[in-house]
Amino acid sequence: xxxxxxxxxxxxxxxxxxxxxxxxxxxxxxxxxxxxxxxxxxxxxxxxxxxxxxxxxxxxxxxxxxxxxxxxxxxxxxxxxxxxxxxxxxxxxxxxxxxxxxxxxxxxxxxxxxxxxxxxxxxxxxxxxxxxxxxxxxxxxxxxxxxxxxxxxxxxxxxxxxxxxxxxxxxxxxxxxxxxxxxxxxxxxxxxxxxxxxxxxxxxxxxxxxxxxxxxxxxxxxxxxxxxxxxxxxxxxxxxxxxxxxxxxxxxxxxxxxxxxxxxxxxxxxxxxxxxxxxxxxxxxxxxxxxxxxxxxxxxxxxxxxxxxxxxxxxxxxxxxxxxxxxxxxxxxxxxxxxxxxxxxxxxxxxxxxxxxxxxxxxxxxxxxxxxxxxxxxxxxxxx
Amino acid sequence: xxxxxxxxxxxxxxxxxxxxxxxxxxxxxxxxxxxxxxxxxxxxxxxxxxxxxxxxxxxxxxxxxxxxxxxxxxxxxxxxxxxxxxxxxxxxxxxxxxxxxxxxxxxxxxxxxxxxxxxxxxxxxxx
Numbered sequence: 001x002x003x004x005x006x007x008x009x010x011x012x013x014x015x016x017x018x019x020x021x022x023x024x025x026x027x028x029x030x031x032x033x034x035x036x037x038x039x040x041x042x043x044x045x046x047x048x049x050x051x052x053x054x055x056x057x058x059x060x061x062x063x064x065x066x067x068x069x070x071x072x073x074x075x076x077x078x079x080x081x082x083x084x085x086x087x088x089x090x091x092x093x094x095x096x097x098x099x100x101x102x103x104x105x106x107x108x109x110x111x112x113x114x115x116x117x118x119x120x121x122x123x124x125x126x127x128x129x130x131x132x133x134x135x136x137x138x139x140x141x142x143x144x145x146x147x148x149x150x151x152x153x154x155x156x157x158x159x160x161x162x163x164x165x166x167x168x169x170x171x172x173x174x175x176x177x178x179x180x181x182x183x184x185x186x187x188x189x190x191x192x193x194x195x196x197x198x199x200x201x202x203x204x205x206x207x208x209x210x211x212x213x214x215x216x217x218x219x220x221x222x223x224x225x226x227x228x229x230x231x232x233x234x235x236x237x238x239x240x241x242x243x244x245x246x247x248x249x250x251x252x253x254x255x256x257x258x259x260x261x262x263x264x265x266x267x268x269x270x271x272x273x274x275x276x277x278x279x280x281x282x283x284x285x286x287x288x289x290x291x292x293x294x295x296x297x298x299x300x301x302x303x304x305x306x307x308x309x310x311x312x313x314x315x316x317x318x319x320x321x322x323x324x325x326x327x328x329x330x331x332x333x334x335x336x337x338x339x340x341x342x343x344x345x346x347x348x349x350x351x352x353x354x355x356x357x358x359x360x361x362x363x364x365x366x367x368x369x370x371x372x373x374x375x376x377x378x379x380x381x382x383x384x
Numbered sequence: 385x386x387x388x389x390x391x392x393x394x395x396x397x398x399x400x401x402x403x404x405x406x407x408x409x410x411x412x413x414x415x416x417x418x419x420x421x422x423x424x425x426x427x428x429x430x431x432x433x434x435x436x437x438x439x440x441x442x443x444x445x446x447x448x449x450x451x452x453x454x455x456x457x458x459x460x461x462x463x464x465x466x467x468x469x470x471x472x473x474x475x476x477x478x479x480x481x482x483x484x485x486x487x488x489x490x491x492x493x494x495x496x497x498x499x500x501x502x503x504x505x506x507x508x509x510x511x
Contacts, residue, residue: 304420306444310385310396324420325444330484332420344417380402380448382424382440383417 003316004362006352008202008294009151009179010320013355014245015204021248022206025241033238034229043240050247054211057250058177058196059187066212066230067243071178071199072102074212077223077234078174078195079106082143083115085219086172090140091115096128096157097338098150103176104334107145120146125287126155126339134165141169147176148186148196152322152335152351153286154295156180163192172218178202178210179292182253184261194218200242204356205249209242260356264293267354271296271363278371285339285349294354299336302384303377304347311373317366322349344383385445389479392449399452401459403438410506412498415491421447423495425455429503432462439495446485450492453477463500469493 005013025046031039033047048062055062068074083093095107097119107117118136120128128146137144144166149156159175166173174195180186181196182203188196195218199210214220214233226235253260268291272284281301300308305323312319320326322333324347336346352366378384385393405426415421421443428436437459441451454474458466471489475481481489 302442304443304447307396307448310388310445313385314397323444325447328484330420330487342418343420347417347420380399380440381442382413382422383442 001316002362002365003318004358004365005318006354006358006362006366007318007320008355009351009353011201011207012204013357014201014206015249015252017252018205018245018248022241022245025244029240033240034227043238046244046247047238047240050243050250053247053250053254054198057186057254058181058198058213059189060213061216063231064213064216066214066233067238067246068210068212068234069208069239071176071197071202071210072100073223074178074197074199074210075100075102075176076106077212077220078197078214079103079110079143079145081220081223082172082174082195082218083110084221086142087115090138090142092118092138092141094118094120094133094136094141094144096120096122096146098122098126098153098335099145099147100151100176100178103145103147122338124340125290126150126153126285126335127287127290128157128162130158130161130165133162134169137165137169137171141171143172143174145174145176147178148180148191149177149184149292150286150335151179151353152333153297153339154291155286156184156290156292159191159193167192182249182257183293185257188213188215195220200246200249203249203253206242206245208239209246211246256356261293264354264356264358267358267360267363268294268296270360271352271354271367274363274367275370278367279374283345285336285341292353294358296352296354298350299341299345300348300350300374301345302348302381303374305349307377308348308350308370308373311376312366312369315369315373317369320351320353322351323347387482387485388445388449389481391453391477391479392446392481395449395452395478396445399448401438401452401455402440404440405436405438408499410499410501410503412495412500412502414494414498415443417442420444421488421491423447423451423491425451425495425499427458427496427499427503429463432464434458434461434463434466434500437499443488443491444485446481446488447491449478450474450481450488451495454492454496458496463504467497467500469496
């Protein structure tokens with residue numbers, strides 16, 4: 001049976017070249033980069049090289065890159081660390097309504113710590129209006145955080161326009177670019193951000209390595225205290241193999257970004273066209289053009305997401321959903337409700353995120369298997 | 385799906401008694417598409433035994449499996465016996481359900497009981 005992995009926003013398959021680069025750092029070069037003896041040399045060099053490669057990918061300086069264990073940690077670090085370090089200036093933070101939980105819940109924790117948080121609403125496509133950012137900023141605002149692209153609906157935000165406003169107002173801007181770095185061109189200078197999160201497992205690197213970009217001069221308090229790794233900003237023995245993998249993935253992304261993007265955009269648009277043609281009562285969520293290259297998110301009426309995922313899984317197809325039943329909390333995705341979808345429609349959500357190696361044959365296979373699944377569930381549904 | 389038992393997967397893939405009964409003796413509808421679950425049970429009653437049962441469900445894998453197994457458990461039972469079918473028994477019959485899916489087994493038994501109560505109400509109106 002054909003196996004199709006269309007859940008790349010969950011995690012991507014590490015590139016073979018990444019695995020090859022990582023291996024020696026599990027075996028011969030197992031030392032601690034901070035060790036003064038010879039066993040620390042190669043690991044230290046490797047971490048420095050990885051840092052340079054990641055910096056290059058996003059147009060930053062190596063000293064502006066702090067390695068973390070994940071995109072989630074990078075987001076926690078950005079929100080809590082920047083807020084804490086700048087608390088004398090003010091205690092108001094602005095985030096969008098559709099941020100990833102690692103930003104959302106970090107902000108909630110900040111509220112418990114005495115900060116005030118404003119949530120910006122989004123339009124039907126999930127877009128933040130830069131004008132709303134302007135309205136939300138007050139004299140005591142110290143940080144704005146808007147994700148570069150949303151993993152559930154694929155929409156890419158106007159970060160550049162938003163940065164013009166934050167610069168004018170003297171407020172720091174952070175962006176969760178976990179879904180974009182390595183998948184579309186990301187340049188911190190061009191975007192105008194003061195801080196940015198990224199994660200290796202989103203662009204064919206390993207799990208266990210992410211990074212936070214912090215522009216030189218921006219104050220940030222460490223989240224994790226201890227030794228003096230990462231310039232004293234993030235303690236803990238470095239996960240050398242994962243960091244090396246992240247660096248290699250960054251290097252490869254730098255070379256292959258445009259071809260990846262073109263290939264995935266073509267597949268995506270073909271997939272969307274066919275879906276909208278072949279299945280009735282279906283709607284694309286997120287912006288039709290300003291969206292991640294391999295991302296197809298839809299809502300299918302009268303049936304529920306988890307049951308669709310189960311049938312797809314039986315056919316070897318991996319996808320995701322924002323329905324309540326697929327969440328531990330039994331709540332429909334906050335992203336889908338924020339873009340104005342009624343709950344009963346949000347429950348029919350299906351998210352396909354394709355990867356660089358996926359082909360038209362993979363898409364055609366899904367197009368073959370999905371309509372009968374939809375029909376089967378609709379025949380069973382009291383709503384149809 | 386790793387969290388579901390074999391029995392649940394069986395009932396999910398091959399649910400028994402899916403459909404509608406046009407001239408049903410009792411209809412029970414519970415749940416709410418807003419929460420993500422809706423079950424409608426149709427029964428035909430012969431004497432005091434459930435002779436036929438059909439259902440329609442909008443919901444997750446557990447919801448579909450529960451509807452199927454409740455329908456199996458109820459057909460051929462007397463109304464009293466059917467009213468006693470509890471969510472714990474249903475979950476047991478299915479080989480267990482993940483904690484966050486237990487509410488689905490609740491819904492299944494509620495839909496059955498609603499259908500029976502609907503029938504009883506209609507009967508008392510006739511008298």
